[in-house]
Amino acid sequence: MPDLSSFPRHSWLRALRQGLSSIESQSLGYTSPKGLPDARTAVSDYLRRTRGVLADPQRVVLCSGATQAIALLAHVLRNRSVAMEDPGFWLHRMVFRHHGIEPLPIPVDDDGLDVTALANTTASTVLTTPAHQSPTGIVLSPARRTALLEWARAGNLVIEDDYDAEYRYDRAPVGALHALAPDRVIYLGSVSKTLAPGLRLGWMVLPPDLVRPVVSAKSLADTGSSVMDQLAFAALLRSGDYDRHLRLMRRRYLARRNYLLHALREYLPDATVLGAAAGVHLTVRLPDDCDIEDIVRRAASRRVRIDPLSWCYTEPDCAPPGLILGYANLTESQIDTGVRAIAAAVGHSSQVVPDINGKVAPDSGP
Structure with missing residues (x-):
């Protein structure tokens, strides 16, 4: 849980006013389930600048946090064999199980996800937290990063939950895997740890072939995320107040x-x-x-x-x-x-x- 008392209320209100002052009235109706174009572009620019993520706004889908992202992907990828880190975030394991997927457990050691163990399973998709493993905090080692990307390029998918990437204290931030294989890595992020979980605002950066099915699933789930929150967050990013x-x-x-x-x-x-x-x-x-x-x-x-x-x-x-x-x-x-x-x-x-x-x-x- 982040420090909820430190939520930037004044900056958020200012950003919301800025967003509302310039938005067209029609954008307050039923918009694209992907999210507002301006908000997706702002997120794309931020990820490119801070995480090295090659985020084409057309491949960005805004969602209600990382948990909904996992749920949408579980629906779309339900015919694939899925693996995840063990230990790993218990809620994401429950989300997969709720959608009929029993994730294969892949052990984690001092170098992070055991890619050799992963390659010896039937999994064609893996959920991982390479920048700050949840819950151990281990950073995926360079050798393991290389091995994981080679595994992905062999026709597999990596779901990269960029968990806690914004908060590093004793060393420089670790780059995102997505930058090295954007067509094989699904990138996830949210504001739950940076602003507040109550905002329910997150994003996915998808390979081209997954954009349409994920957008369809998002449309059927809730027809799209809050326009007001998208407006405010886009303005917060552009003003520098988020940084x-x-x-x-x-x-x-x-x-x-x-x-x-x-x-x-x-x-x-x-x-x-x-x-x-x-x-x-x-x-x-x-x-x-x-x-x-x-x-x-x-x-x-x-x-x-x-x-x-x-x-x-x-x-x-x-x-x-x-x-x-x-x-x-x-x-x-x-x-x-x-x-x-x-x-x-x-x-x-x-x-x-x-x-x-x-x-x-x-x-x-x-």
Whole structure:
């Protein structure tokens, strides 16, 4: 979750006024399910400038976030064998299953998606998050990127969810795969982490042969996304306010990430942190003897919500013990309180309890 209190309300209102002042009345009716031409062009220009994506506006389809994009693609590609990363975003796995597709799980290691394992399956399409793997945060290595593109050029499709690409803190951004194989890579993005999930605004950049069927599916799904949001977002992109907002949030999230890392080192020194270089969450691996379900319950009793890493695995019972910790929508005080609560829960799980100073004392009872 991004910092919802930092949504650029004034810039958004100004952008909406600018968009409404220039739009023709007929554009407020039923427009192309692809989205307004001006909005698609603005998104195309932004992606070319920031991600190196060769986004012809005619191949851009605006949609209600990345989740709808996955749903539309699942409908269009329902006759293909689909694979996805394991672990991977649990909701996207559910969307595929809802459309009758059981995605083949492809393991992820320190270099990202195991392309050799992918090539040894029957999959002809794979969903991947190469810039910041969800949920581990691993960046797909150069050798794996090359191998994946070779796999795609052999007649297969890559669905590139450019997850959290806008937020990198310790190194330069990683280029999008789409730039290297635009006819074999479907590019997905959204504003859910950059502005707010409530906007329900995202985009696809499609190979030429998929534009017509995806637009048809989009038309039948909802006849098109909100014209008002498209107008405002296009103006926000062109004014430079979107770039300024991202620069502000990068600084803010970096400070919160650093505070979370400090708190984890102090209160959970045995934890292994993954995915710290980018994004708005960390994945934390805990010692093997930790009871994750018990830790989640005990943290919840202290009004601290944490998601178990197991949700992201095809076989949750086989997942290593771990947690997913979001930090972008929290103050430093909330981060400190949350990590202390988690440390206390881990201490109970291990029969020891950290005191308020982060030191470990024997468990004196429930």
